[in-house]
Amino acid sequence: MKKNNITDLPKSPKIVVTSLSFAKSKFLRQELNKKFxxxxxxxxGRHLTKVELIEVLKDADxxxxxxxxxxxxxxxxxxxxxxxxxxxxxLDNIDQGLLAKYKIRLGWEGGVNRRSVAEVTLCxxxxxxxxxxxxxxxxxxxxxxxxxxxxxxxxxxxxxxxGNIGSDVIQLLSPFRCNILVHDIIDKSExxxxxxxxxxxxxxxxxTSDIISxxxxxxxxxxxxxxxxxxxRMKSTAYLINTSRxxxxxxxxxKNALINGDIAGAALDVFEEEPPKDKEFLSLPNLMVTPHMAxxxxxxxxxxxxxxxxxxxDFYK
Numbered sequence: 001m002k003k004n005n006i007t008d009l010p011k012s013p014k015i016v017v018t019s020l021s022f023a024k025s026k027f028l029r030q031e032l033n034k035k036f037x038x039x040x041x042x043x044x045g046r047h048l049t050k051v052e053l054i055e056v057l058k059d060a061d062x063x064x065x066x067x068x069x070x071x072x073x074x075x076x077x078x079x080x081x082x083x084x085x086x087x088x089x090x091l092d093n094i095d096q097g098l099l100a101k102y103k104i105r106l107g108w109e110g111g112v113n114r115r116s117v118a119e120v121t122l123c124x125x126x127x128x129x130x131x132x133x134x135x136x137x138x139x140x141x142x143x144x145x146x147x148x149x150x151x152x153x154x155x156x157x158x159x160x161x162x163g164n165i166g167s168d169v170i171q172l173l174s175p176f177r178c179n180i181l182v183h184d185i186i187d188k189s190e191x192x193x194x195x196x197x198x199x200x201x202x203x204x205x206x207x208t209s210d211i212i213s214x215x216x217x218x219x220x221x222x223x224x225x226x227x228x229x230x231x232x233r234m235k236s237t238a239y240l241i242n243t244s245r246x247x248x249x250x251x252x253x254x255k256n257a258l259i260n261g262d263i264a265g266a267a268l269d270v271f272e273e274e275p276p277k278d279k280e281f282l283s284l285p286n287l288m289v290t291p292h293m294a295x296x297x298x299x300x301x302x303x304x305x306x307x308x309x310x311x312x313x314d315f316y317k
Contacts, residue, residue: 013316014080015039016056018048019066019087019308021301028305032064035313050074057081062315064308067274067292069093075102083107085311087304088295089114089164092218092245107311111164116300118168121243124267124288125152125173125211128239133267133288152176158209160202161244162188166215170195181205185221206233211241218245228253231262239265243294246270255281269294 015036023041057078066087085107127133131149138145153176159166162184180197216222226249251272265286
């Protein structure tokens with residue numbers, strides 16, 4: 001076990017940055033280098049393999065981690081690691097129980113990229129409802145398909161997970177006068193009353209929503225939550241949006257539903273496997289996809305990066 005004693009820390013701690021987005025940002029690199037003189041950045045242009053993570057973290061004193069999965073095979077060999085600072089908000093890739101076991105501090109700030117993700121979610125809602133994605137792709141192929149879809153105004157929108165991002169989506173929807181339904185495992189009655197939206201059970205939300213948007217963390221309870229049974233209870237005219245975590249949706253079940261027309265369409269920013277390799281799935285005309293970039297606006301990158309840096313600064317004071 002490591003001792004988390006600030007007096008034992010080196011004067012020039014080695015900071016390892018595995019996050020691609022952080023490493024690509026000239027500004028964030030400069031900001032980190034201003035505070036710490038011994039920094040390593042992931043220059044590969046891809047996520048590091050487990051072998052590579054073990055190698056770069058084995059002599060690290062601190063790490064800024066993005067989406068890399070951090071498990072015991074890595075932590076067990078990172079004998080000097082004192083703190084992991086999270087770049088981003090999702091914690092499903094970091095085993096917090098193991099951090100406690102190895103006495104490694106976690107630096108994390110919830111909701112730091114909420115507006116970035118909420119804006120893309122709203123974009124998905126508008127794009128699906130107004131047929132913007134399909135008509136745009138068709139026109140690029142010289143097909144004049146003049147179908148303007150339906151307005152989002154007045155539609156029933158189901159928000160599953162009303163945390164930082166889900167609640168921000170609700171606020172962005174306010175000008176559209178939607179009938180908003182909320183389901184969360186935590187009591188959100190005060191927020192819902194203030195926003196004039198309705199809390200409801202999951203069964204009612206699924207069966208009555210024109211749009212269902214997922215904003216839940218990946219947990220044993222939410223993994224595969226959107227399965228064949230879930231989708232079968234949706235309206236055939238409804239849309240599904242996922243900007244949370246890929247494993248929340250059973251991708252095979254969604255693929256079949258889209259092929260069979262069981263629901264009108266879907267938009268995904270996240271996938272079970274990233275990058276996804278199922279070309280047939282990605283090519284479906286009623287599916288809109290983006291490469292896990294909802295939380296990566298320029299502003300969000302700066303905010304997430306500065307938050308990660310600040311946690312290290314506070315730790316090494």
